[in-house]
Amino acid sequence: MYFLAHNVAKKHNIGTMARCCTAFGVKSLVLIGSRQFNTFGSHGADGHVHFEHFDSLEEAREKLKGERGCTQILGVEIVDDARAIESHPFTGNTAFIMGNEGHGMTEAQKAICDGFVYIPQYGPGTASLNVSVAASIVMHHFASWAGYEERSREGEKFIVAERPQRTRKRGEVGESPEQVRARRAAARALDKEQETRGEDAIADADI
Amino acid sequence: MYFLAHNVAKKHNIGTMARCCTAFGVKSLVLIGSRQFNTFGSHGADGHVHFEHFDSLEEAREKLKGERGCTQILGVEIVDDARAIESHPFTGNTAFIMGNEGHGMTEAQKAICDGFVYIPQYGPGTASLNVSVAASIVMHHFASWAGYEERSREGEKFIVAERPQRTRKRGEVGESPEQVRARRAAARALDKEQETRGEDAIADADI
Numbered sequence: 001m002y003f004l005a006h007n008v009a010k011k012h013n014i015g016t017m018a019r020c021c022t023a024f025g026v027k028s029l030v031l032i033g034s035r036q037f038n039t040f041g042s043h044g045a046d047g048h049v050h051f052e053h054f055d056s057l058e059e060a061r062e063k064l065k066g067e068r069g070c071t072q073i074l075g076v077e078i079v080d081d082a083r084a085i086e087s088h089p090f091t092g093n094t095a096f097i098m099g100n101e102g103h104g105m106t107e108a109q110k111a112i113c114d115g116f117v118y119i120p121q122y123g124p125g126t127a128s129l130n131v132s133v134a135a136s137i138v139m140h141h142f143a144s145w146a147g148y149e150e151r152s153r154e155g156e157k158f159i160v161a162e163r164p165q166r167t168r169k170r171g172e173v174g175e176s177p178e179q180v181r182a183r184r185a186a187a188r189a190l191d192k193e194q195e196t197r198g199e200d201a202i203a204d205a206d207i
Numbered sequence: 208m209y210f211l212a213h214n215v216a217k218k219h220n221i222g223t224m225a226r227c228c229t230a231f232g233v234k235s236l237v238l239i240g241s242r243q244f245n246t247f248g249s250h251g252a253d254g255h256v257h258f259e260h261f262d263s264l265e266e267a268r269e270k271l272k273g274e275r276g277c278t279q280i281l282g283v284e285i286v287d288d289a290r291a292i293e294s295h296p297f298t299g300n301t302a303f304i305m306g307n308e309g310h311g312m313t314e315a316q317k318a319i320c321d322g323f324v325y326i327p328q329y330g331p332g333t334a335s336l337n338v339s340v341a342a343s344i345v346m347h348h349f350a351s352w353a354g355y356e357e358r359s360r361e362g363e364k365f366i367v368a369e370r371p372q373r374t375r376k377r378g379e380v381g382e383s384p385e386q387v388r389a390r391r392a393a394a395r396a397l398d399k400e401q402e403t404r405g406e407d408a409i410a411d412a413d414i
Contacts, residue, residue, distance in 0.1 A: 016337060016340075019336070019337065020336070020337075020340060021330070022330040022331065023328045023329070023330055023336055024328065024329055024330065025329035025330045026330070048330065048331055077363060078360055078363045078364065078365070079363060086347075086351050104363045104364075119347065120350070120351070120357045120358075121230045121231065121357070121358045121365045122230070122231055122232035122350050122355040122356065122357060122358055123228070123229040123230055123231065123232045123233075123255065123358060124229065124255055124358065124366075124367065124368035128364060128365070129226075129227070129230055129343070130223060130226065130339070132337070132340060133223075133227065133339060133340055133343045136336070136340045136343070136344060137343060137344055137347055140293075140326065140344055143327070143329050144293050144327070148329040149329065150327050150328070150329060151327075151328045151329055151330060151331065153285055156284060156285045156286060156311045157285065157311075157335060158285070158328045158335070159331075160331065161331035
Protein backbone atom coordinates (compact mmCIF):
# COMPACT_ATOMS: atom_id res chain seq x y z
CA MET A 1 0.00 0.00 0.00
CA TYR A 2 1.20 3.48 -0.89
CA PHE A 3 -0.13 6.76 0.40
CA LEU A 4 0.07 10.02 -1.55
CA ALA A 5 0.15 13.40 0.15
CA HIS A 6 -0.25 16.31 -2.24
CA ASN A 7 -0.57 19.79 -0.80
CA VAL A 8 -1.64 18.67 2.64
CA ALA A 9 -2.28 21.96 4.34
CA LYS A 10 -1.97 21.69 8.08
CA LYS A 11 1.54 21.44 9.29
CA HIS A 12 1.12 18.48 11.59
CA ASN A 13 -0.87 16.24 9.31
CA ILE A 14 2.19 14.71 7.63
CA GLY A 15 3.58 13.84 11.05
CA THR A 16 0.39 12.21 12.29
CA MET A 17 -0.01 10.51 8.91
CA ALA A 18 3.52 9.11 9.20
CA ARG A 19 2.52 7.57 12.52
CA CYS A 20 -0.54 5.97 10.91
CA CYS A 21 1.51 4.80 7.91
CA THR A 22 3.89 2.84 10.08
CA ALA A 23 1.07 1.47 12.24
CA PHE A 24 -0.76 0.07 9.21
CA GLY A 25 2.15 -1.11 7.07
CA VAL A 26 2.17 1.54 4.34
CA LYS A 27 5.19 0.91 2.09
CA SER A 28 5.90 4.53 1.38
CA LEU A 29 4.38 7.91 2.04
CA VAL A 30 4.67 9.70 -1.28
CA LEU A 31 5.03 13.46 -1.22
CA ILE A 32 4.25 15.31 -4.41
CA GLY A 33 5.45 18.84 -4.99
CA SER A 34 7.36 20.07 -1.95
CA ARG A 35 10.13 17.89 -0.54
CA GLN A 36 9.80 19.57 2.85
CA PHE A 37 7.42 18.39 5.51
CA ASN A 38 6.78 18.87 9.19
CA THR A 39 7.04 15.88 11.48
CA PHE A 40 5.06 17.32 14.38
CA GLY A 41 2.64 14.69 15.68
CA SER A 42 4.58 11.68 14.41
CA HIS A 43 5.91 10.72 17.87
CA GLY A 44 9.16 9.69 16.17
CA ALA A 45 7.36 7.37 13.76
CA ASP A 46 8.62 9.38 10.77
CA GLY A 47 12.03 7.75 11.30
CA HIS A 48 10.45 4.41 10.39
CA VAL A 49 8.46 5.53 7.38
CA HIS A 50 9.81 5.35 3.88
CA PHE A 51 9.21 8.69 2.19
CA GLU A 52 9.31 9.15 -1.56
CA HIS A 53 9.04 12.25 -3.63
CA PHE A 54 7.71 12.87 -7.11
CA ASP A 55 7.59 16.19 -8.90
CA SER A 56 4.11 15.81 -10.30
CA LEU A 57 0.90 13.80 -9.99
CA GLU A 58 1.51 12.38 -13.49
CA GLU A 59 4.99 11.15 -12.54
CA ALA A 60 3.55 9.58 -9.37
CA ARG A 61 0.89 7.74 -11.38
CA GLU A 62 3.38 6.49 -13.96
CA LYS A 63 5.80 5.12 -11.33
CA LEU A 64 3.14 3.65 -9.05
CA LYS A 65 1.21 1.92 -11.83
CA GLY A 66 4.46 0.91 -13.54
CA GLU A 67 7.42 -0.31 -11.56
CA ARG A 68 5.61 -0.33 -8.18
CA GLY A 69 2.94 -2.65 -9.56
CA CYS A 70 -0.15 -0.88 -8.22
CA THR A 71 -3.33 -2.21 -9.78
CA GLN A 72 -5.26 0.90 -8.71
CA ILE A 73 -4.83 4.45 -7.56
CA LEU A 74 -7.86 5.14 -5.38
CA GLY A 75 -9.01 8.62 -4.42
CA VAL A 76 -10.56 9.00 -0.97
CA GLU A 77 -13.45 11.30 -1.77
CA ILE A 78 -17.23 11.38 -1.53
CA VAL A 79 -18.03 11.34 -5.25
CA ASP A 80 -21.12 9.74 -6.80
CA ASP A 81 -19.52 6.45 -7.79
CA ALA A 82 -17.29 6.12 -4.70
CA ARG A 83 -17.51 2.72 -2.98
CA ALA A 84 -17.78 2.43 0.83
CA ILE A 85 -14.34 1.60 2.24
CA GLU A 86 -15.67 -1.36 4.24
CA SER A 87 -16.77 -3.07 1.01
CA HIS A 88 -13.02 -3.50 0.28
CA PRO A 89 -13.06 -2.72 -3.46
CA PHE A 90 -9.38 -3.63 -3.81
CA THR A 91 -7.70 -5.66 -6.54
CA GLY A 92 -4.02 -5.71 -5.50
CA ASN A 93 -1.30 -3.24 -4.53
CA THR A 94 -3.01 0.10 -4.12
CA ALA A 95 -2.01 3.74 -3.84
CA PHE A 96 -4.42 6.03 -2.03
CA ILE A 97 -4.67 9.77 -2.47
CA MET A 98 -6.73 12.18 -0.38
CA GLY A 99 -7.79 15.75 -0.86
CA ASN A 100 -6.61 18.71 1.05
CA GLU A 101 -8.42 19.51 4.31
CA GLY A 102 -11.62 21.37 3.73
CA HIS A 103 -11.46 21.53 -0.06
CA GLY A 104 -11.63 17.91 -1.16
CA MET A 105 -9.73 16.61 -4.15
CA THR A 106 -8.87 18.86 -7.07
CA GLU A 107 -9.67 17.90 -10.66
CA ALA A 108 -5.95 17.23 -11.27
CA GLN A 109 -5.84 14.84 -8.31
CA LYS A 110 -9.01 13.06 -9.45
CA ALA A 111 -7.57 12.71 -12.95
CA ILE A 112 -4.89 10.25 -11.82
CA CYS A 113 -7.38 7.99 -9.99
CA ASP A 114 -8.79 4.69 -11.21
CA GLY A 115 -11.66 4.86 -8.76
CA PHE A 116 -12.84 6.28 -5.46
CA VAL A 117 -13.63 5.10 -1.94
CA TYR A 118 -15.36 6.98 0.86
CA ILE A 119 -16.02 6.58 4.56
CA PRO A 120 -19.74 6.54 5.38
CA GLN A 121 -20.94 8.99 8.02
CA TYR A 122 -24.07 8.73 10.08
CA GLY A 123 -24.56 11.92 12.07
CA PRO A 124 -25.61 15.49 11.50
CA GLY A 125 -22.72 17.45 12.91
CA THR A 126 -19.75 17.38 10.58
CA ALA A 127 -19.33 17.51 6.83
CA SER A 128 -16.07 15.59 6.76
CA LEU A 129 -13.47 13.87 8.88
CA ASN A 130 -10.05 15.04 9.93
CA VAL A 131 -7.51 13.97 7.27
CA SER A 132 -5.46 11.68 9.51
CA VAL A 133 -8.61 10.02 10.89
CA ALA A 134 -9.86 9.37 7.36
CA ALA A 135 -6.42 8.15 6.23
CA SER A 136 -6.21 5.75 9.16
CA ILE A 137 -9.59 4.20 8.49
CA VAL A 138 -8.59 3.62 4.88
CA MET A 139 -5.20 2.13 5.79
CA HIS A 140 -6.75 -0.07 8.48
CA HIS A 141 -9.19 -1.58 5.98
CA PHE A 142 -6.57 -2.14 3.31
CA ALA A 143 -4.13 -3.81 5.74
CA SER A 144 -6.93 -6.02 6.99
CA TRP A 145 -8.01 -6.95 3.43
CA ALA A 146 -4.41 -7.59 2.33
CA GLY A 147 -3.75 -9.85 5.32
CA TYR A 148 -0.58 -8.05 6.43
CA GLU A 149 1.17 -9.85 9.25
CA GLU A 150 0.29 -8.40 12.63
CA ARG A 151 3.02 -6.75 14.63
CA SER A 152 4.04 -8.62 17.78
CA ARG A 153 3.07 -7.13 21.10
CA GLU A 154 4.61 -6.87 24.49
CA GLY A 155 2.13 -6.35 27.31
CA GLU A 156 -0.38 -3.77 26.09
CA LYS A 157 1.73 -2.18 23.36
CA PHE A 158 2.89 -3.19 19.93
CA ILE A 159 6.67 -3.54 19.87
CA VAL A 160 8.45 -0.53 18.42
CA ALA A 161 11.61 -1.35 16.48
CA GLU A 162 14.89 0.50 17.08
CA ARG A 163 14.75 3.69 15.09
CA PRO A 164 16.75 3.17 11.87
CA GLN A 165 19.76 5.40 11.41
CA ARG A 166 18.69 8.59 9.71
CA THR A 167 20.04 8.74 6.15
CA ARG A 168 18.38 11.99 5.22
CA LYS A 169 17.72 15.38 6.69
CA ARG A 170 14.72 15.30 9.05
CA GLY A 171 11.63 16.83 7.47
CA GLU A 172 12.86 16.58 3.90
CA VAL A 173 12.64 13.80 1.32
CA GLY A 174 16.03 13.29 -0.28
CA GLU A 175 16.53 12.15 -3.85
CA SER A 176 16.54 8.43 -4.61
CA PRO A 177 19.69 6.99 -6.30
CA GLU A 178 17.65 6.88 -9.50
CA GLN A 179 16.75 10.57 -9.17
CA VAL A 180 20.41 11.47 -8.43
CA ARG A 181 21.47 9.61 -11.60
CA ALA A 182 18.80 11.36 -13.66
CA ARG A 183 19.79 14.80 -12.31
CA ARG A 184 23.48 14.18 -13.03
CA ALA A 185 22.78 12.90 -16.52
CA ALA A 186 20.67 16.00 -17.23
CA ALA A 187 23.52 18.24 -15.95
CA ARG A 188 26.06 16.41 -18.15
CA ALA A 189 23.80 16.76 -21.17
CA LEU A 190 23.44 20.48 -20.48
CA ASP A 191 27.25 20.88 -20.21
CA LYS A 192 27.70 19.13 -23.52
CA GLU A 193 25.05 21.28 -25.17
CA GLN A 194 26.67 24.45 -23.88
CA GLU A 195 30.11 23.32 -25.14
CA THR A 196 28.58 22.72 -28.57
CA ARG A 197 26.85 26.10 -28.56
CA GLY A 198 30.23 27.77 -27.80
CA GLU A 199 31.29 30.69 -25.64
CA ASP A 200 29.20 33.32 -27.47
CA ALA A 201 25.95 31.50 -26.87
CA ILE A 202 26.74 31.15 -23.16
CA ALA A 203 27.42 34.88 -22.90
CA ASP A 204 23.95 35.58 -24.31
CA ALA A 205 22.19 33.10 -22.04
CA ASP A 206 20.05 34.30 -19.19
CA ILE A 207 22.34 33.18 -16.35
CA MET B 208 -23.36 3.44 20.78
CA TYR B 209 -21.96 5.37 23.74
CA PHE B 210 -18.43 6.62 24.17
CA LEU B 211 -16.82 7.14 27.56
CA ALA B 212 -14.03 9.64 28.12
CA HIS B 213 -12.37 9.36 31.50
CA ASN B 214 -9.33 11.49 32.22
CA VAL B 215 -8.47 12.12 28.59
CA ALA B 216 -5.27 14.07 28.88
CA LYS B 217 -4.65 16.21 25.85
CA LYS B 218 -6.81 19.25 25.71
CA HIS B 219 -7.99 18.90 22.14
CA ASN B 220 -8.89 15.24 22.17
CA ILE B 221 -12.42 15.79 23.46
CA GLY B 222 -13.00 18.28 20.65
CA THR B 223 -11.75 15.97 17.92
CA MET B 224 -13.59 13.07 19.53
CA ALA B 225 -16.81 15.09 19.49
CA ARG B 226 -16.34 15.54 15.75
CA CYS B 227 -15.90 11.77 15.33
CA CYS B 228 -18.89 11.04 17.59
CA THR B 229 -21.24 13.04 15.42
CA ALA B 230 -19.75 11.62 12.21
CA PHE B 231 -20.37 8.05 13.34
CA GLY B 232 -23.66 8.39 15.16
CA VAL B 233 -22.56 8.08 18.79
CA LYS B 234 -25.61 8.68 21.02
CA SER B 235 -23.70 10.40 23.76
CA LEU B 236 -20.16 11.22 24.71
CA VAL B 237 -19.98 10.40 28.39
CA LEU B 238 -17.57 12.37 30.54
CA ILE B 239 -16.60 10.89 33.86
CA GLY B 240 -15.07 12.97 36.58
CA SER B 241 -14.66 16.54 35.38
CA ARG B 242 -17.64 18.30 33.80
CA GLN B 243 -15.33 20.68 31.97
CA PHE B 244 -13.86 19.94 28.58
CA ASN B 245 -12.09 21.74 25.78
CA THR B 246 -13.77 21.85 22.40
CA PHE B 247 -10.66 22.69 20.37
CA GLY B 248 -10.58 20.55 17.23
CA SER B 249 -14.30 19.87 17.08
CA HIS B 250 -14.92 22.30 14.19
CA GLY B 251 -18.22 23.17 15.83
CA ALA B 252 -19.33 19.53 15.96
CA ASP B 253 -19.56 19.67 19.76
CA GLY B 254 -22.79 21.65 19.35
CA HIS B 255 -24.36 18.54 17.80
CA VAL B 256 -23.07 15.98 20.26
CA HIS B 257 -25.03 14.90 23.27
CA PHE B 258 -22.74 15.05 26.31
CA GLU B 259 -23.50 13.27 29.54
CA HIS B 260 -21.70 13.34 32.83
CA PHE B 261 -21.32 10.74 35.55
CA ASP B 262 -19.39 11.15 38.75
CA SER B 263 -17.74 7.76 38.73
CA LEU B 264 -16.95 4.77 36.54
CA GLU B 265 -19.29 2.66 38.67
CA GLU B 266 -22.18 5.08 38.18
CA ALA B 267 -21.49 5.09 34.43
CA ARG B 268 -21.58 1.30 34.29
CA GLU B 269 -24.79 1.07 36.29
CA LYS B 270 -26.64 3.60 34.11
CA LEU B 271 -25.31 2.32 30.79
CA LYS B 272 -26.00 -1.34 31.51
CA GLY B 273 -29.30 -0.44 33.18
CA GLU B 274 -31.58 2.20 31.74
CA ARG B 275 -29.49 2.79 28.56
CA GLY B 276 -29.75 -0.88 27.66
CA CYS B 277 -26.12 -1.56 26.76
CA THR B 278 -25.37 -5.27 26.41
CA GLN B 279 -21.64 -4.65 26.77
CA ILE B 280 -19.10 -2.11 27.93
CA LEU B 281 -16.04 -2.74 25.77
CA GLY B 282 -12.59 -1.45 26.61
CA VAL B 283 -10.37 -0.47 23.69
CA GLU B 284 -7.08 -1.92 24.80
CA ILE B 285 -4.47 -4.43 23.65
CA VAL B 286 -4.97 -7.05 26.35
CA ASP B 287 -4.49 -10.79 25.87
CA ASP B 288 -8.12 -11.69 25.27
CA ALA B 289 -8.99 -8.57 23.25
CA ARG B 290 -10.77 -9.28 19.96
CA ALA B 291 -9.79 -7.52 16.72
CA ILE B 292 -12.24 -4.69 16.06
CA GLU B 293 -12.93 -5.85 12.48
CA SER B 294 -14.27 -9.15 13.81
CA HIS B 295 -17.23 -7.11 15.14
CA PRO B 296 -17.66 -8.84 18.53
CA PHE B 297 -20.81 -6.86 19.29
CA THR B 298 -24.07 -8.07 20.77
CA GLY B 299 -26.25 -4.95 20.92
CA ASN B 300 -26.04 -1.39 22.24
CA THR B 301 -22.45 -0.89 23.31
CA ALA B 302 -20.48 1.61 25.36
CA PHE B 303 -16.78 1.94 24.53
CA ILE B 304 -14.10 3.19 26.89
CA MET B 305 -10.50 3.96 26.03
CA GLY B 306 -7.41 4.55 28.08
CA ASN B 307 -5.55 7.76 28.52
CA GLU B 308 -2.92 8.65 25.90
CA GLY B 309 0.33 6.88 26.54
CA HIS B 310 -0.71 4.97 29.66
CA GLY B 311 -3.43 2.66 28.48
CA MET B 312 -6.42 1.76 30.62
CA THR B 313 -6.20 1.77 34.40
CA GLU B 314 -7.31 -1.20 36.50
CA ALA B 315 -10.37 0.79 37.59
CA GLN B 316 -11.33 1.42 33.98
CA LYS B 317 -10.82 -2.23 33.04
CA ALA B 318 -12.94 -3.31 36.00
CA ILE B 319 -16.14 -1.89 34.47
CA CYS B 320 -15.59 -3.66 31.12
CA ASP B 321 -17.33 -6.80 29.90
CA GLY B 322 -14.65 -7.41 27.27
CA PHE B 323 -12.00 -5.76 25.12
CA VAL B 324 -11.36 -4.92 21.49
CA TYR B 325 -8.16 -3.75 19.84
CA ILE B 326 -7.01 -2.38 16.51
CA PRO B 327 -4.37 -4.56 14.84
CA GLN B 328 -1.16 -2.85 13.79
CA TYR B 329 1.29 -4.05 11.17
CA GLY B 330 4.39 -1.87 11.23
CA PRO B 331 7.45 -1.33 13.37
CA GLY B 332 7.31 2.38 14.09
CA THR B 333 4.67 3.14 16.69
CA ALA B 334 3.46 1.44 19.85
CA SER B 335 -0.04 2.82 19.72
CA LEU B 336 -2.39 5.07 17.80
CA ASN B 337 -3.52 8.58 18.52
CA VAL B 338 -6.66 8.42 20.71
CA SER B 339 -9.01 10.09 18.24
CA VAL B 340 -7.75 7.88 15.39
CA ALA B 341 -8.34 4.76 17.49
CA ALA B 342 -11.76 6.02 18.64
CA SER B 343 -12.79 6.72 15.05
CA ILE B 344 -11.86 3.26 13.82
CA VAL B 345 -13.89 1.72 16.63
CA MET B 346 -16.91 3.96 16.00
CA HIS B 347 -16.72 3.36 12.24
CA HIS B 348 -16.87 -0.41 12.72
CA PHE B 349 -19.69 -0.28 15.24
CA ALA B 350 -21.81 2.02 13.05
CA SER B 351 -21.19 -0.26 10.09
CA TRP B 352 -22.09 -3.38 12.11
CA ALA B 353 -25.20 -1.73 13.59
CA GLY B 354 -26.40 -0.63 10.16
CA TYR B 355 -26.94 3.00 11.12
CA GLU B 356 -28.61 4.99 8.38
CA GLU B 357 -26.08 6.88 6.27
CA ARG B 358 -26.21 10.66 6.32
CA SER B 359 -27.34 12.25 3.08
CA ARG B 360 -24.76 14.07 1.02
CA GLU B 361 -24.71 17.15 -1.10
CA GLY B 362 -21.95 17.16 -3.69
CA GLU B 363 -18.82 15.88 -1.99
CA LYS B 364 -19.80 16.58 1.61
CA PHE B 365 -22.20 15.05 4.07
CA ILE B 366 -24.94 17.52 4.93
CA VAL B 367 -24.37 19.34 8.21
CA ALA B 368 -27.54 20.14 10.13
CA GLU B 369 -28.25 23.58 11.55
CA ARG B 370 -26.45 23.82 14.85
CA PRO B 371 -29.01 23.21 17.63
CA GLN B 372 -29.57 26.07 20.02
CA ARG B 373 -27.08 25.84 22.84
CA THR B 374 -28.83 24.88 26.09
CA ARG B 375 -25.68 24.66 28.17
CA LYS B 376 -22.46 26.53 28.70
CA ARG B 377 -19.89 25.68 26.04
CA GLY B 378 -17.23 23.30 27.29
CA GLU B 379 -19.20 22.09 30.29
CA VAL B 380 -21.69 19.28 30.71
CA GLY B 381 -24.75 20.52 32.56
CA GLU B 382 -26.90 18.40 34.81
CA SER B 383 -29.68 16.32 33.29
CA PRO B 384 -33.25 16.96 34.58
CA GLU B 385 -32.89 13.68 36.50
CA GLN B 386 -29.65 14.89 38.10
CA VAL B 387 -31.25 18.25 38.98
CA ARG B 388 -34.16 16.42 40.63
CA ALA B 389 -31.79 14.14 42.54
CA ARG B 390 -29.65 17.09 43.71
CA ARG B 391 -32.73 19.03 44.86
CA ALA B 392 -34.16 15.98 46.65
CA ALA B 393 -30.82 15.48 48.43
CA ALA B 394 -30.77 19.14 49.46
CA ARG B 395 -34.35 18.92 50.78
CA ALA B 396 -33.48 15.76 52.72
CA LEU B 397 -30.46 17.51 54.19
CA ASP B 398 -32.59 20.53 55.19
CA LYS B 399 -35.07 18.25 56.89
CA GLU B 400 -32.32 16.36 58.71
CA GLN B 401 -30.81 19.60 59.91
CA GLU B 402 -34.19 20.85 61.13
CA THR B 403 -34.61 17.60 63.06
CA ARG B 404 -31.13 17.82 64.55
CA GLY B 405 -31.95 21.33 65.70
CA GLU B 406 -29.97 24.55 65.92
CA ASP B 407 -27.35 23.22 68.37
CA ALA B 408 -26.28 20.40 66.08
CA ILE B 409 -25.92 22.84 63.16
CA ALA B 410 -23.70 25.08 65.27
CA ASP B 411 -21.41 22.12 65.96
CA ALA B 412 -21.25 20.98 62.35
CA ASP B 413 -18.14 21.45 60.31
CA ILE B 414 -19.42 24.20 58.04
